[in-house]
Amino acid sequence: MRISLKSLLGYALLLLAVLACWRYLASLRESPVRWVQGGLALSQEIWGQLNALWGAVRRYIYWILAAYAVVAALTVFFEESNPDRANLWLFTLLLFPFVGLAAYMFFGPDVRSxxxxxxxxxxxxxxxxxxxxxxxxxxxxxxxxxEVSSGAVPTxxxxxxxxxxxxxxxxxxxxxxxxxxxxxxxxxxxxxxxxxxxxxxxxxxxxxxxxxxxxxxxxxxxxxxxxxxxxxxxxxxxxxxxxxxxxxxxxxxxxxxxxxxxxxxxxxxxxxxxxxxxxxxxxxxxxxxxxxxxxxxxxxxxxxxxxxxxxxxxxxxxxxxxxxxxxxxxxxxxxxxxxxxxxxxxASSGPGPTFRAVADGYFQMITSARRRVWITTPYLVPGETLSNALSIAARSGVDVRVIVPSKADHTLVFWASQFNVDALLRNGVRVFSYKGGFIHAKTMVADSEVASVGTTNLDVRSLEINYEVQAFVRSKSLAADLETAFLDDLEQCEEESLAGRRGRPLVQKAQAAVGRLWSALL
Structure with missing residues (x-):
């Protein structure tokens, strides 16, 4: 069995913590926990030490909170290149002190990476x-x-x-x-x-x-x-x-x-x-x-x-x-x-503002299209830049169509996708919900000439946070095959409309609103 140096150090620190606790408990003059009527209670000695500790901390509580706020803000500012995500984390950290910090350390960016x-x-x-x-x-x-974005050599x-x-x-x-x-x-x-x-x-x-x-x-x-x-x-x-x-x-x-x-x-x-x-x-x-x-x-x-x-x-x-x-x-x-x-x-992409070749490629395909852009994606949380690109293309007369699933495999992302469906429909993008099962393809085809197939969803997590790979192909034959597959999928779809979505239950509208709040992290 191989043990890394980091793991060995972690085990050593854990052992030291156990020994320190044991020495502390051994130094007590009475048992730290005792039975009383109705259950367990801490001893007077432990209560006294805890009160003394709280008294010492209370004198510096404002300094501790101020230091927390500064560290939290600096951490988010330096780690987050997405302003929406930075604002969301700042709101969480300041509104829920310490609990928010724990959430950020658990779910936020990994400092090690x-x-x-x-x-x-x-x-x-x-x-x-x-x-x-x-x-x-x-x-x-x-x-x-x-090529400029990721060194993707044309072959x-x-x-x-x-x-x-x-x-x-x-x-x-x-x-x-x-x-x-x-x-x-x-x-x-x-x-x-x-x-x-x-x-x-x-x-x-x-x-x-x-x-x-x-x-x-x-x-x-x-x-x-x-x-x-x-x-x-x-x-x-x-x-x-x-x-x-x-x-x-x-x-x-x-x-x-x-x-x-x-x-x-x-x-x-x-x-x-x-x-x-x-x-x-x-x-x-x-x-x-x-x-x-x-x-x-x-x-x-x-x-x-x-x-x-x-x-x-x-x-x-x-x-x-x-x-x-x-x-x-x-x-x-x-x-x-x-x-x-x-x-x-x-093209490969990953975390960091200069490692987003796939998002750049998607943007270029959408904004360069003159006739049509057809997209299939399991998650529709494209972020402001690509949302604007899709909306402007549709308002300019480009046939922009998007196929998304009608069921969720990740609940919060599905809710956020539903909010974006409404936003895109208002700008003339045609959105279709797939009813034939679950659609998980990540494809884009533009003007029957350029096509893209790979691992990158049309969501913030794929475009800005995870490591992805995508093939961009200039081929009329592949574009025709993808368009044929898209039209076949449309037969299993139901087209969304603003009029039809206005009659959705209030619960679904609330879910979409909740998804929108967290969309910068999805």
């Missing part, structure tokens, strides 16, 4: 800088923007396959895993120890025993259901497994910030997958509460696979440290361009 996120971003930019340049006459500037000659449900996606992924000869890289937000998870685990252990080098990265919070046995079986077979930013009590901290929300598979550096599907039976439509699970994944072959692999290495090296030497198969040149292939850019 501030230097961490800059290391990720700088290393990514250094690796990609100089690998390719976009011509000055690149159409609508999307390619140039993504040509890629072959793509759109995957529209869990069965189709995991059949393709399993086929690729079985054919692996040299290496497998997998990075997932959520991995469950159920039938599908076990199937993937067995495939990985078989390939590892056959000599394939496998690296498996999962998010510690998103994959709280993975189980120790699952991980140990992989390690016993020779798979290198890492948890991204582990925390205590992950099951109860699903809102914790700066999570690895990516879903990446790279096999032999030649075949790649990314999209909305995590590993679990729910994503095959086996959860009766959610029903049919409608999602979108993308299979890549060509030079873009190397760029997807570099995104994997960003967070892998944050878990294990810089890798001095890589396998020969991982140092091969990028797969050659394929004749008739399409242009793809793999």
């Amino acid at each position: 501030v230097p961490h996120r800059w290391r990720v971003f700088r290393r990514s930019r250094r690796r990609r800088r100089g690998r390719g340049r976009v011509s000055s006459d690149a159409p609508n500037g999307l390619e140039r923007l993504l 040509c000659g890629n072959e793509l396959r759109l995957l529209l449900d869990g069965e189709e996606t995991f059949s393709a992924i399993e086929e690729a895993l079985i054919s692996a000869r040299h290496s497998i890289h997998m990075e997932y937000f959520s991995v469950a120890h159920d039938e599908l998870g076990t199937r993937i685990k067995d495939l990985l252990t078989d390939r590892a025993r056959a000599g394939v080098r496998i690296r498996f990265l999962y998010d510690a919070v998103g994959s709280w259901r993975i189980g120790r046995d699952f991980v140990e079986e992989l390690r016993a077979a020779g798979v290198e497994v890492r948890a991204f930013m582990p925390v205590a009590f992950a099951r109860f901290r699903s809102g914790l910030n700066h999570r690895d929300h990516r879903k990446i598979v790279v096999v032999d550096g030649e075949v790649g997958f990314l999209g909305g599907l995590n590993i679990g039976d729910m994503y095959l439509g086996r959860d009766p509460r959610m029903g049919l699970w409608r999602d979108t994944h993308l299979k890549l072959e060509g030079p873009a696979v190397s760029e997807l692999d570099r995104v994997f290495w960003e967070l892998w090296e944050q878990c294990v440290g810089p890798v001095a030497e890589r396998d020969d198969c991982e140092l091969r040149p990028s797969p050659p361009p394929r004749e008739g292939g399409v242009a793809v850019q793999i």
